[in-house]
Amino acid sequence: MAEKSILALFPSQEQAQRIVPKLQALRVADVSVDHLHNINGTGVSESMNPLVGRFPGLSFLTLGKEGQGIDEGILTAASVDASGMSAPMSEVFTGAYEGTDRMDTLMTVVVDERCYDQALRVINDGGGKL
CATH class of the missing domain: 3.30.70 (Alpha-Beta Plaits)
Structure with missing residues (x-):
């Protein structure tokens, strides 16, 4: 079978x-x-220029996530929670953008x-x- x-x-x-x-x-x-599960972060609490500053990755800039290993950092950055570029909104949300009806x-x-x-x-x- x-x-x-x-x-x-x-x-x-x-x-x-x-x-x-x-x-x-x-x-x-x-x-x-x-x-x-959504990827929870503390949120961004400081302003910095990513072009001149050192930062651990995209999830730090968008979610405030720190202390991740390289693998976790890559997966976190690929999540829609960290970057809207990882999937079109129509594929993630079925209606309201606020995420109340998220798939x-x-x-x-x-x-x-x-x-x-x-x-x-x-x-x-x-x-x-x-």
Whole structure:
């Protein structure tokens, strides 16, 4: 049995959980729903010119995050929380820019390839964004 995986974003865990029974009826091998946490920082409290000053990275300039390793710093800088350049707003927010309806719930599904198209339809009908 060959399997395929699906990653989909939802505005809330509740909305994603509503379609889990439908996916389980398709006999998915695995399904999980996880909340993607925002990257919290202290905020920027000082003015500096990044062209002449030394600073640890983009997440320091935008979020005030300090003390990160190189890997964490790269991932933090790639987040929409640190840089709006990492994804168009229409792909991150479904409506209000304030972030109240942010797509921050990830559904991961492993399904038999014979049921793959049906699973995609269930996710789309349930409000998921592939």
